[in-house]
Amino acid sequence: MQNNNEIILKAINKSYQKGDNTVVVHDNFNLTIKSGEFVALMGPSGLGKSTLLHLMGGLDQPTQGEVWIGGQRIDNLTQKQLTQWRAQSIGFVFQSHHLLPVLSAQGNVELPLALTPLNRKQRKEHASMALQLVSMSERADHYPKELSGGQEQRVAIARAIVSDPQILLCDEPTGNLDRKTADEILALLAKLNSELGKTIVMVTHDNKAAEYATRVINLESYILSQNKAQAEAQNNKMNKAEVSLGSNL
Amino acid sequence: MNIWLLVWRNSFRKKIRFALTCVSIMVAFFLFTALAGINHALTASVSSINQYRLMTSHKISITRSLPINYQQKIAALPGIERVSYASWFGGFFQNEKNQLAVTAVEHTSYFDLFDEYKIPKQQLAQWKKTRTGIIVGQSLANKYGWQVGDKVPLSSSIWMNRSGSFSWEFVVSAIYQSNKQGGDKKIFFQHAYFDKGRAYARNSLSWLSTKIAPNADVEQAIKSIDSLFTHSNSPTRTTTEQVFVQEQAQQFVDMAMVINVVVIAVFFTLLLIVCNTMIQTIRERLNESAMMKALGFSSSSLITAIYLESLLLLGIGAVLGTLLASILLGFIKQSLADFLPGIYISPQHYITVFALVNIAAAFCSFFPALKIKSIVVSEALGGQS
Structure with a gap:
């Protein structure tokens, strides 16, 4: 039985074509993230950390395997269904905040609410609340160009949580920030996890960032151990088959 | 947002x-x-021109005149209901900037053919009796503040009168309205006054307008008119009014x-x-x-x-x-x-x-x-x- 916000990746194969070659990113990859966890995905570049995040958020689809989020299988949904599902279930925070320069902080945070049936007043209230959570109420009327990098990222986090998704997917959220600002952002994410119970998956290269997580997965060793476990399971299976064959003979 | x-x-x-x-x-x-x-x-x-009206002008150019007796010759042809004629006067009021579309028309017949000009009967009758009378479009009358009875001198840059002047004296006899958009900006006066008054080219006209019977063959009527003058000094070219205006x-x-x-x-x-x-x-x-x-x-x-x-x-x-x-x-x-x-x-x-x-x-x-x-x-x- 899966919990509400549990993330399960089952036997994921992900590959893509590069010219005549097929590049395999993940081969028979499995991962379960429990509801309410704050997981830091770490490891060297090229291992497919962001790919995993995109698979969890329905931005990408596996070549083979299953992706289950909150008890719903999403890898077989159409693009239209995925878009609707994302609007309700997932909040994204990227390394580049991608705030719209033509909208104020308030406007940017209200943006995802344009997809909801909330009226203008309700949208305003929700956005104000989200900005308050990230301590940006005083800057609500400021435009992105008038904000610092840390403030922009705070607004991006407010935008990610405004429609109250239970899962936050963060791709290098502190990659462009100085240490002090990065710590503030990480503390904010930890607060969202501990106080509001958001399940957070964060891709990061920053060892310090990982300290804020409740679980750290080093993808390189995780894959190695997974492969070893799979190999052992395979050997055990073969041994059992040999024993069974010998006794029959 | x-x-x-x-x-x-x-x-x-x-x-x-x-x-x-x-x-x-x-x-x-x-x-x-x-x-x-x-x-x-x-x-x-x-687009709003009567198909049963024919225009006859000189074969070479409309600027060349035709003898005035062509009216009777055409009128004698079968299938012809009415023939009238006109000459271009041009003209301006006070100075050359105020250019006007002034035409001398055969006063007894012209407005029987061109019934799109709405002229009060009494005024039309008065105009026919007044040799120097002009019929003025409502827009022009409004523009220059002309009223019936006003004396109006008009000048022509083409036609000199017998006294050697280019200025012609007229009196406003009627004011017409037109159901054609922009059609009430013309001035008409009697061809007889024009013909007797001008210093040269008397007994001539610029073009003839002919109304044929509604059941008459238009092509045949055109051929009949033009063939009448083929061997004369002033051969003609006849078209429907529509073609004439189009040209x-x-x-x-x-x-x-x-x-x-x-x-x-x-x-x-x-x-x-x-x-x-x-x-x-x-x-x-x-x-x-x-x-x-x-x-x-x-x-x-x-x-x-x-x-x-x-x-x-x-x-x-x-x-x-x-x-x-x-x-x-x-x-x-x-x-x-x-x-x-x-x-x-x-x-x-x-x-x-x-x-x-x-x-x-x-x-x-x-x-x-x-x-x-x-x-x-x-x-x-x-x-x-």
């Missing part, structure tokens, strides 16, 4: 680019509207065709410019579009937004261009009232502009729409690891 606000803000994001594109759209719609107004003036006079307007119509081609070329170029602008716009905002997709906005909602943006850009340009042309045509209408009456922008033209703006917006959104559709969010937002 709603999608409309986003469209509005995005439109004015690159102010200079927006303004320049807007100006090019404005110029195209200005040309389109101005031409439509002038085209209307050129074609309106042709007079031909030089303008041809010019209109040239302008039409230019306008089409301008529109096509404009379409490419706006299309290119929109493609560039969407390229610049690829990451933002990808982010909006990640947030849960569908491709169709993003395509709608880009369509609305194109619509706004084209709409502002079209409204400004059309408005400017309408104002300008208003002025031109006043100054060319005597020679090119009927400058008019029909309500259908505005519907056409509206439709064009929508079609152009749809066309200009097509390629950006393909781009939006093909955005792979994970690639556009980029994985860092």
Whole structure:
């Protein structure tokens, strides 16, 4: 039985074509993230950390395997269904905040609410609340160009949580920030996890960032151990088959 | 925040680019509207013409005169109901800037043929009795404040009178109205007064107007008239009035065709410019579009937004261009009232502009729409690891 916000990746194969070659990113990859966890995905570049995040958020689809989020299988949904599902279930925070320069902080945070049936007043209230959570109420009327990098990222986090998704997917959220600002952002994410119970998956290269997580997965060793476990399971299976064959003979 | 606000803000994001594109759209719609107004003036006079009226002029040119006895000869032909004639006087009032369309007409028959001029019976009867009388269009009477009984001197740059002067004395006998747009800006006076008064070319006329019976064969009537004078000193060329007016307007119509081609070329170029602008716009905002997709906005909602943006850009340009042309045509209408009456922008033209703006917006959104559709969010937002 899966919990509400549990993330399960089952036997994921992900590959893509590069010219005549097929590049395999993940081969028979499995991962379960429990509801309410704050997981830091770490490891060297090229291992497919962001790919995993995109698979969890329905931005990408596996070549083979299953992706289950909150008890719903999403890898077989159409693009239209995925878009609707994302609007309700997932909040994204990227390394580049991608705030719209033509909208104020308030406007940017209200943006995802344009997809909801909330009226203008309700949208305003929700956005104000989200900005308050990230301590940006005083800057609500400021435009992105008038904000610092840390403030922009705070607004991006407010935008990610405004429609109250239970899962936050963060791709290098502190990659462009100085240490002090990065710590503030990480503390904010930890607060969202501990106080509001958001399940957070964060891709990061920053060892310090990982300290804020409740679980750290080093993808390189995780894959190695997974492969070893799979190999052992395979050997055990073969041994059992040999024993069974010998006794029959 | 709603999608409309986003469209509005995005439109004015690159102010200079927006303004320049807007100006090019404005110029195209200005040309389109101005031409439509002038085209209307050129074609309106042709469309409402009686098919059963024939015009006979000198075979070589309308500037050459015909003998006045041609009227009786034509009238004697079978199938002819009535024949009248006229001569071009030209003329101006007070100074050459006030050019007027003045025609000397055979007073007993002319208005039996041309019943589109609405003249009060009493005034018409009075005019027929007054040798120096003129019938003036209502617009002209209003313009110069003329009333029945007023004495009006008119000058001609062609016709000298017997006293050696180019100034002719007239008295306003009647004021007519016309159901043809711009048709009440002419002046008519008696051909008899003109013929006796002029210093030269007496007993001649510029053209004859013939009304044939409704069941008569038009082609046959034309042949009969022209064959009557084939071997005379003044051979004739007869056409229906419609063809006659068309030929007079031909030089303008041809010019209109040239302008039409230019306008089409301008529109096509404009379409490419706006299309290119929109493609560039969407390229610049690829990451933002990808982010909006990640947030849960569908491709169709993003395509709608880009369509609305194109619509706004084209709409502002079209409204400004059309408005400017309408104002300008208003002025031109006043100054060319005597020679090119009927400058008019029909309500259908505005519907056409509206439709064009929508079609152009749809066309200009097509390629950006393909781009939006093909955005792979994970690639556009980029994985860092």
